[in-house]
Structures are given as C-alpha cells and as structure tokens.
Amino acid sequence: MQETPWHVLHVHSNFERRVAQHLTVRAVEHYVPFYRERVKWTDRTVVTERPLFSGYVFARFSPESRIAVISAPGVVRSLGDEDGNLVSSADLDKIREGLASGLLLRPHPSVSIGARVRIRSGIFEGVEGVVTDFRQQCKVVIALAAVRQCFSLEMELGDVEVLKKPPARQGLSSSDAYGYWSLQTAKP
Secondary structure, eight states, X not given: OOOOOEEEEEEOTTOHHHHHHHHHHTTOEXXXXXXXXXXXXXXXXXXXXXXXXXXXXXXXXXXXXXXXXXXXXXXXXXXXXXXXXXXXXXXXXXXXXXXXXXXXXXXXXXXXXXXXXXXXXXXXXXOEEEESOOOSXXXXXXXXXXXXXXXXXXXXXXXXXXXEOOOOBSSOOHHHHTTSOEEEEEOO
C-alpha cells in the first residue's frame, strides 16, 4: 500500500518552525528537514539548525482540514494537489534517513545540465539526475521537484552510474529537472 503523498506549504521566510508549531497544535502531520551548520559570529562559532528547503514545510492532511492548514499563521499557500506539487513518502524518508545518518545534505542554489546518472548504492540508490563535474570525491546536487529547490550531499564517484550524455546546456528547464529527482555534481 502506498502512503499518502505530502503537500508542500510555502511559508514566510524564517517561519518554518512557527508553522510547524501551529500544525502540531492543529494535529496535522508535518515535516521540516533541518541540517546543522557551523556559523562564525564575531565573538564565537556556534552550531545552528537551518531548514534544508528554506520557505517550505511538508504536511499531510485531508481535504477537510485544508482550510485549517493554509490559514495557519506564516503559511503563504499550498503549492497544489497536482502530482508535480506533491512529495512522495519515499522521497521524504530518504531525506530523513540521509540527515539522520550524518550525510552532508545542504541547500544548493543552482544547477547545470550534463551527463545523466543514477546513484548505485546507499540511501539515494536509484535516484537519477545530471552531472556537471567528475572528481575523485564530489558534491552531488539533488533537486526536489515540488519545491523547485536543490540540496547537496557528498559521495564517491564510484557510487554513480552514467546513463547517457545529452548535449551540454546551461540552466535547468522544468521538464529536465523537476519531473524527477535531479542529481548533479557541484564544484566544492
């Protein structure tokens, strides 16, 4: 049995935690993936948690509770009910497992198109995407279709399999990157 997909809520900047608190009060299942990052302040270095997808909260709710969810303080809108705007449980489970196991998942601002690849092993096994650079050790950028944002993780080149190499183009079109998980290698 396939689990209900997650809706994507677009929220005000830096309101991810507040929206999560409001959804908890409303008994709505939700998830905000956070990563830890060292931040250097003028007088010290601290470890802080930041959302992997800034401005987005994932929630599962029934059509009857939709108004209660989108009226929560901080929620701008729900991205919709079309397949391209929903995230599967399997995709979010991979992100949860990756963060819990210590993989270095980080937001990534932009990607380019190169050779198509598939990850051979690990939590993200079977995820397909596009490579921009090959090195001994690389950073891999994955785009999550529903939020049209990316994050990176570090992996070995031996863990990717080249599928085919289309002509190189700059930027991502919605048909190239956002219909599936997009895997790309970024320069460190």
